[in-house]
Amino acid sequence: MTETPPLVVDIDGTLTDETRAVDPRVFPVLSEWPEPVVVATGKAMPYPIALCEFVGIDYTVIAENGGVVFVEATDTLQIEGDKAACLAVAEAYRDMGYEMGFGEVDLANRWRETEVVVDLSQPEEPLRRLAEEHGLEFLDTGFAYHVTDASIDKGTGLDAVCAELGLEPADFLAVGDSENDAELFDVAGESVAVANADETALARADRVTEASYADGFLEAVEPYR
Ligand SMILES: O=C(O)COP(=O)(O)O
Numbered sequence: 001m002t003e004t005p006p007l008v009v010d011i012d013g014t015l016t017d018e019t020r021a022v023d024p025r026v027f028p029v030l031s032e033w034p035e036p037v038v039v040a041t042g043k044a045m046p047y048p049i050a051l052c053e054f055v056g057i058d059y060t061v062i063a064e065n066g067g068v069v070f071v072e073a074t075d076t077l078q079i080e081g082d083k084a085a086c087l088a089v090a091e092a093y094r095d096m097g098y099e100m101g102f103g104e105v106d107l108a109n110r111w112r113e114t115e116v117v118v119d120l121s122q123p124e125e126p127l128r129r130l131a132e133e134h135g136l137e138f139l140d141t142g143f144a145y146h147v148t149d150a151s152i153d154k155g156t157g158l159d160a161v162c163a164e165l166g167l168e169p170a171d172f173l174a175v176g177d178s179e180n181d182a183e184l185f186d187v188a189g190e191s192v193a194v195a196n197a198d199e200t201a202l203a204r205a206d207r208v209t210e211a212s213y214a215d216g217f218l219e220a221v222e223p224y225r
């Protein structure tokens with residue numbers, strides 16, 4: 001058997017099925033992985049923390065596309081990004097008559113500390129333009145539009161995790177599905193895109209699985225199981 005590397009894994013589109021539900025077959029893979037597991041997502045921190053909690057693994061998470069990094073082992077929280085600039089974009093977008101699209105309570109933005117997300121049901125182009133005008137990055141993950149700090153991504157998030165754990169990004173196997181995983185793929189030692197990945201993720205990955213969604217994740221980690 002090949003030596004098992006530390007694992008950094010995306011959530012939406014990678015651990016989920018096509019209905020966005022986490023595939024329960026991934027739980028034992030994560031809980032039995034013999035090396036550190038980092039959950040790296042565009043979602044706000046409570047989501048990956050809850051995943052780690054209920055799977056029963058250490059909280060080692062990259063949330064908000066790198067804006068929020070928490071490493072339980074060293075009790076370290078890093079929050080980076082120009083949230084004020086992102087909120088200014090959201091306000092300008094609303095002033096144009098558009099909505100965030102997640103309803104009144106808006107759980108997608110409620111616990112978000114460094115960026116702003118807009119539902120895919122809302123117009124993309126004005127948001128993309130506003131993000132550019134404010135010097136921010138626009139991301140379409142296939143699950144939401146993100147307006148985020150251009151200097152931060154899941155790759156810089158992995159750097160921060162590694163500084164805490166005494167590891168190198170190049171030690172890691174990374175598995176993901178969309179353009180918010182591209183920088184992670186660049187810094188990881190081995191990067192795998194699941195078959196449903198977008199063009200950016202497919203182009204930046206070292207290999208692409210035959211299977212999609214969680215089946216693709218299970219295929220990606222199979223050599224190490
Ligand atoms: O929050 C998103 O838009 C995508 O989340 P993910 O990074 O876990 O795929």
Ligand SMILES: [Mg+2]
Pocket residue numbers: 010011012013014141176177178
């Ligand atoms: Mg994803």
